[in-house]
Amino acid sequence: MLSLNSMVWEPSQPEAIERRPSVSHENLRIFDKSCWDISQSATNKILTGNKALDTHFGGGISLGHLVELIGNSGTGKTQMCLQLCLNVQIPKAAGGLEGSALFIDTRQDFHPDRLMGLALKLERQYAHRVPEFKAHKMLQKIHYVRCPKLDQLMATVLSCHRHLVDHPDIKLIVIDSLAFTLRMLEDGAHRYELLLELHESMRRLQRQHELAWVFTNVLTHRYVKQKFQVEPALGDLHSHLINERIWFTGSSELHLGKSWRTSRLIP
């Protein structure tokens, strides 16, 4: 098992040493924010484009969160991923983040034509407010990697920090889908260890950069007490490690909550 000790960041790599402030400086920074400061600071949120979801989250998905989109095939997860990649680029003049996005494609679900269609739609939507926000510019700011195999997915996630140095404006990293390649592994324990390692590196990246991770997951049957139950794939610990879980159902309704029993419909 992974001990707790190994999950903690140890300062052996050069980045960590740079990050570590001197003791006196650290003393100054301790408890330097009051609740008031936090409530007044600028919100860093990515609009989802879904009205109900945006009001619920107070303006979209927060940076610094791990958000999971879950649902069966054909319920709109991939479309939401693509839409978020575009929405993160909304210019500051229109209240956006003006960032860029990294799309990690494991399921081969990505299609550039579809992305172009959504970009043109967003361009029309913002044409009167920010006329220089053009579709072909949006596409330049979406970075795409395909990872058909698990080792490539691990390599991409572990080397994201190098890519972030070259493109510091990346605010969103999407994995579509996280469960897909992991579940191709036949050994459950092995899969679980690697999932934790992925989580560890995702969290480590979030401590150094301000960004949001969005990934998709699927529902699966789990054999509990001699009955098959429909549950999210990747297990319970994974549910605790993510911040938000958005449920997609067939009838364009969204639910929010870690498990289906405690989830609530977003009006």
Added chain:
Amino acid sequence: MTNFLDQLPKHIREIAEKVNVLAPEEVLTTPKVRFLDTRQQSLHTIVRKCTPDDVRVLKDAAAKWLAEMPQSADSLFKPLVNVRWSRVSFGCSALDRCTGGGVVTRGITELCGAAGVGKTQLLLQLCLCVQLPRELGGLGKGVAYICTESSFPARRLLQMSKACEKRHPQMELNFLGNIFVENHIEAEPLLACVINRIPRLMQQHGIGLIIIDSVAAIFRLYNDYLERARHMRRLADALLSYADKYNCAVVCVNQVATRDGQDEIPCLGLQWAHLGRTRLRVSRVPKQHRMGDQLITVRKLEILYSPETPNDFAEFLITADGVVNVPEPSVPSPPAKMRRL
């Protein structure tokens, strides 16, 4: 090309050699605990204890070795890159319009429908169309066809290929010679065929389309659902890796079942549904079309889900020549009363 391990510092290299994990791919997919595990070693060989940091350095080096540079999305439209998203036309304009140009060469396309609605006819048409050159909607490549239900309808294909030759007289293609057929009725030989023999076939011949007709016939026989899920994933993993490596389209046929009072639910449950990328359904429409002296039932192709096209449908007919559009009815003359006005 230098070796991956040679560029590492000595003590890091020893960690990898100790557990006999040498390739960068293996380093990344080996859990961290296996490197830290010292139970297998005798005490005097552990000169230097391996720390979690050492493992992290090792994994980071492997990640750097393997990671691909992300491409910007606009560069995906350039030639040579955009072949990844090419399509195999159905050879029927109504179906091509509804599916956005045919079957995509990414992921698994699933075709489901009741018995006798024309799934195999659609597949045969795809077998012919994929051999046409790119400007005519094909890929200019051959087909690997795995039958699991009945024997391959070769005579029907011959009939359709003659019609296809008539449509494209300038093409000098040996349509039947580029279709490689295998018959399997059990899961084990099917998996062995897909995992071992198809890669060899793909190296020898250009294959642009892999068809399994049908997966349901094989996997519906299982009693052990966990094993079934494992085998389906193994099959899909192999098929997806070929689709990605050789840019070929993969079409799997599924059967339908009735469940909870709902008609025509595709079989094999959630496990299979997650593995597909696009799901198409063929059904009959209670409508007939008169062509010459015979009545032909109109059929319908629906997109149940697809990441890039809206859920549309199109109607088509199956004639002696293959899959064709429903001809536009000739414009009826307005009734006599209207004409007078």
